[in-house]
Amino acid sequence: MATKxxxxxxxxxxxEGHGIVLVDFWAAWCGPCRAFAPVYEELSEEHPEIVFGKVDTEAERELAQAFQIMSIPTLMAFRDQILLYAQPGALPRQALAEIIAQVEALDMDEVRRQIAEQETTAAQQ
Known part of the structure; x- marks a missing residue:
């Protein structure tokens, strides 16, 4: 699948409708965004089972604001509706490939258990 x-x-x-969703927050005027775009597009072709989304921060200011995007490009990785990764900066191909591999390899039952444990601890404080 190409980028969406x-x-x-x-x-x-x-x-909510897909297992793994990567989101690239970008803008047309951003040099690093333009440099990262071909890497992101290339890996989207190699991983058709993953949604590679793109959010134009100029056109979608409210969405960028909701995710507190302060620097672009910013990459976010969701799996099973859980935000697992959010970092600004253009990534080289190998770094993006490693993030994808790590997200795919996660034991999501363990991730959900850790989140529930953190929420319980926070509620007790």
Whole structure:
């Protein structure tokens, strides 16, 4: 699957409707964003089972604001509707490939257990 442009109207539906969703927050005027785009596109072709979304921060200001995007490009990785990774900066191909491999390898039952444990601890404080 090639990259998919995401908007506020379809962002939640996309994240909720797919297992792994990567999101690239970018803007046309951003040099590092333009440098990262071909890497992101190339890996999207290699991983058709993953949704590779793109959010234009100029067109989708409210969405960028909701995720507190302060620097672009920013990459986010969701799996089973859980945000697992969020970092600004253009990544080289190998780094993006490693992030994908790590997200795919996660034991999501263990991730959910750790989240529940953190929430319980926070509620007790």
């Amino acid at each position: 442009n995401l908007t506020a109207a379809d962002f939640n539906e996309t994240v």
